[in-house]
Amino acid sequence: MFTNPKLINNGRGFASISEAAKYLENHFIDEFGRLHNTPINRGPARYQQRKIAKFDFASQLAKGSILFIGEGNLSFCLSLAKHPRINPFKLTATTFESKNNLSELAKDNALKLKSLGTNVTHGVNASKLHTTFGHNFFDTIVFQFPHTGSREPINGHHPNFVLIRNFLKSAAHQLSSDGKVIITAVDSPHYRGAFQFEKAAKAAGFLPPKEYSFEPSAFPGYTHTMTNEDDSALESHDHFTTWVFELPA
């Protein structure tokens, strides 16, 4: 149940700090400024998450060259290519799918990106970036919602852990000094268990990643693609995290 925050305590204010503290034991204001008539630990599940800052994609991508991996329908890269602070000529967008296997939306977005001056390349494997990019280096490498589409263990590991570990190993060789690798995923115990970002970072020589909250609606036109019709749909989740990886100095 939401209430206009201006009506907090019926506009009367509080006689003392302890009165205000008591009031807040039974109410909380969410990130959209809405007042809830419930304590935070009894609020809707999406508001019970710990509060962490959002990653500032525009500031990070405004500096230097950026490589997007596994872009699916290319709508995330296209959204950023249109951002006023980002130079589309500095972006390279890639899909895992070959040109012949792109969806109609991906084909359309590829044309839009090219018309803005963005380099678009298809058939790029996150685990073998050197085969496409050789000795080209990037200041930022982004992989949004990586997902293999498989649940078949690989040598006893979850396939999504193997994808992330091998992607990080590969990305480490394509990063400029002080470069960053950015990965966003659904944040839930299931996904944390599948991806094991800290373990993958260690195996690939990165520092433990920093975590930021992610809100898909902050990127106009971004329509998330699923690897297949499984649990990678954003609609069925409401908490997302961006993990930011850096190599030791």
Ligand SMILES: C[S@@+](CC[C@H](N)C(=O)[O-])C[C@H]1O[C@@H](n2cnc3c(N)ncnc32)[C@H](O)[C@@H]1O
């Ligand atoms: C859940 S979709 C997300 C697509 C897009 N990044 C987005 O945010 O909408 C996962 C993507 O990972 C890609 N992918 C899976 N394995 C990959 C690999 N080895 N290399 C590059 N991309 C891969 C798939 O092709 C798919 O587009």
